[in-house]
Amino acid sequence: MEEIRIKPIGVVHSPFKDPVGVPKDSTDGMNYRGTVEIFPEYKEGLKDLDGFSHIIILFYFHKSEYSHLIVKPFLDDTLRGVFSTRSPHRPNYIGLSLVELQKIEDNIIYIKGIDMIEGTPVLDIKPYIPEFESNEGIRIGWLEGNI
Amino acid sequence: MEEIRIKPIGVVHSPFKDPVGVPKDSTDGMNYRGTVEIFPEYKEGLKDLDGFSHIIILFYFHKSEYSHLIVKPFLDDTLRGVFSTRSPHRPNYIGLSLVELQKIEDNIIYIKGIDMIEGTPVLDIKPYIPEFESNEGIRIGWLEGNI
Numbered sequence: 534m535e536e537i538r539i540k541p542i543g544v545v546h547s548p549f550k551d552p553v554g555v556p557k558d559s560t561d562g563m564n565y566r567g568t569v570e571i572f573p574e575y576k577e578g579l580k581d582l583d584g585f586s587h588i589i590i591l592f593y594f595h596k597s598e599y600s601h602l603i604v605k606p607f608l609d610d611t612l613r614g615v616f617s618t619r620s621p622h623r624p625n626y627i628g629l630s631l632v633e634l635q636k637i638e639d640n641i642i643y644i645k646g647i648d649m650i651e652g653t654p655v656l657d658i659k660p661y662i663p664e665f666e667s668n669e670g671i672r673i674g675w676l677e678g679n680i
Numbered sequence: 681m682e683e684i685r686i687k688p689i690g691v692v693h694s695p696f697k698d699p700v701g702v703p704k705d706s707t708d709g710m711n712y713r714g715t716v717e718i719f720p721e722y723k724e725g726l727k728d729l730d731g732f733s734h735i736i737i738l739f740y741f742h743k744s745e746y747s748h749l750i751v752k753p754f755l756d757d758t759l760r761g762v763f764s765t766r767s768p769h770r771p772n773y774i775g776l777s778l779v780e781l782q783k784i785e786d787n788i789i790y791i792k793g794i795d796m797i798e799g800t801p802v803l804d805i806k807p808y809i810p811e812f813e814s815n816e817g818i819r820i821g822w823l824e825g826n827i
Binding site: 536537538539540541542575577578579580581582583584585586587589591593602603613614615616617618619623624625626627629631654656657658659660661662663664665666667668670671672673674675676677680 | 683684685686687688689722724725726727728729730731732733734736738740749750760761762763764765766770771772773774776778801803804805806807808809810811812813814815817818819820821822823824827
């Protein structure tokens, strides 16, 4: 299947300058603040986003230089299949963060709960829509007891 | 910022052959079943995934031929900024679905709650990890009252 080309729509500004020290789970990271600068040519697409309390950011792990199918996650000492983890060393280097939206000013989105580093290319923004009333019946595999 | 190149890691097999008739929200779609065929070279990365009840699929809206910054969503008659919607007509054509994982056999993931069409290229699989105990305090903007 052919290669797909995508273009960043913006860039993250973060208190974390490199991957060392970045919060490894949402509990650690929930208090850190940063911004997403949406490039001016995409700004119009932000209309109505400020009604949402939380947003999903898809981004590019631009510091990843290799990918493995089996990885050792931060939260565990056992080797795991990469698709059962949030490791940056995955095929396609695409990351996902759920963050709190604080405000939008012009083309700048102010967020809380940041776990991306300075300069991270942003690929997409989507509104967060809760899909479950509760966590009942949801199983989280090897993460059970690790988070 | 430079262009990013990504490669599909698999393909969706779906009861929906084209975008017409695809469920437009998760309530409609929760009963439809399909599979994700992970290409053999990525199969090893599926290890441990079967412990999770739900997974996030990132995919490519391969039938999208244009993108707009302002769109009319399916669930509303008002024009909205594309980043406040799940419209396929977005920059980068990247889609996200949360589905129920039923079983994995070899390189085939059996899923329930499919809203992608046959032949959809798959870009990444991530484990679903609930981030909130409840939906209290979560606001969903223009979707309030529409879903």
